[in-house]
Amino acid sequence: GAGVSQTPSNKVTEKGKYVELRCDPISGHTALYWYRQSLGQGPEFLIYFQGTGAADDSGLPNDRFFAVRPEGSVSTLKIQRTERGDSAVYLCASSLGLAGVETQYFGPGTRLLVL
Amino acid sequence: SQQGEEDPQALSIQEGENATMNCSYKTSINNLQWYRQNSGRGLVHLILIRSNEREKHSGRLRVTLDTSKKSSSLLITASRAADTASYFCATDKGRGSTLGRLYFGRGTQLTVWP
Numbered sequence: 001g002a003g004v005s006q007t008p009s010n011k012v013t014e015k016g017k018y019v020e021l022r023c024d025p026i027s028g029h030t031a032l033y034w035y036r037q038s039l040g041q042g043p044e045f046l047i048y049f050q051g052t053g054a055a056d057d058s059g060l061p062n063d064r065f066f067a068v069r070p071e072g073s074v075s076t077l078k079i080q081r082t083e084r085g086d087s088a089v090y091l092c093a094s095s096l097g098l099a100g101v102e103t104q105y106f107g108p109g110t111r112l113l114v115l
Numbered sequence: 116s117q118q119g120e121e122d123p124q125a126l127s128i129q130e131g132e133n134a135t136m137n138c139s140y141k142t143s144i145n146n147l148q149w150y151r152q153n154s155g156r157g158l159v160h161l162i163l164i165r166s167n168e169r170e171k172h173s174g175r176l177r178v179t180l181d182t183s184k185k186s187s188s189l190l191i192t193a194s195r196a197a198d199t200a201s202y203f204c205a206t207d208k209g210r211g212s213t214l215g216r217l218y219f220g221r222g223t224q225l226t227v228w229p
Contacts, residue, residue, distance in 0.1 A: 031215060033216075035217075035219075041221055042203050042219030044219070045218070048215040048216060055215060056216060089156070091157065093158075103163055104148075105160060106150070106160075109156050109157055
C-alpha cells in the first residue's frame with residue numbers, strides 16, 4: 001500500500017512569511033508524528049497526534065509553530081513569521097495506533113529553506 | 116534533546132566487509148529502533164528490538180541490545196555499495212508524557228566502497 005506522503009517536497013520562502021507543510025499518513029494509522037531534522041543531526045520530535053488531538057506538543061520550539069489534524073488523517077504543520085533558523089527537513093511519520101509499540105513509518109520529508 | 120548517540124560518526128569499508136555501528140542511550144527505554152536514511156530525506160525502518168529482547172536478526176542485519184549498559188549495536192554483514200547511507204538509532208521511553216516520542220542520535224554515516 002501507499003506510504004506516508006508529504007507535500008511539498010521542497011519549499012523556499014522569505015523570512016517573515018507563513019508556510020504550511022502537509023502530511024498524508026498511511027491509511028488506517030491513527031498516530032501521526034512530526035519531526036524536524038537539521039543538517040548533520042538526527043530528527044527531533046515536534047508533536048504527536050493520536051486521532052484528531054495533539055497528545056504531546058511539547059517539542060514545538062515556540063508559538064510560531066502549530067499543527068492540526070482535524071479529521072484524524074491528514075495533518076498540516078503551520079509556521080508563522082518564518083525565520084532563517086527554521087530551515088530544515090520536516091519529517092512526518094505515522095504508526096498504527098499504540099504509540100510506543102508500533103514502528104513509526106516516515107515520509108520523504110519537506111525541505112524548507114528560509115531566505 | 117537527543118538521547119541516543121551513535122558511534123562511530125563515520126565508517127568507511129569495502130564491499131563484502133561487515134559494518135558494526137553502536138548506539139548508547141541515557142535513560143530506560145521501552146524499545147529501540149534502527150533507521151536508515153539516504154541523502155537526508157525519509158527514514159526507512161530497519162528493525163525494532165524491545166527492551167526484553169537481547170538479539171534480533173533480519174536478513175543481513177543483526178541487532179543486539181544490552182539494557183544494563185544502555186547500548187545497542189547494528190551489524191550489517193557482507194556489505195554492499197547500496198548500503199551506503201546514514202544509520203540512526205531511536206529510543207522510545209514508552210511511558211508518561213513522552214509516550215510516542217522517538218529520541219534519535221546524530222547517526223553514523225556508512226560508506227561502502229565497491
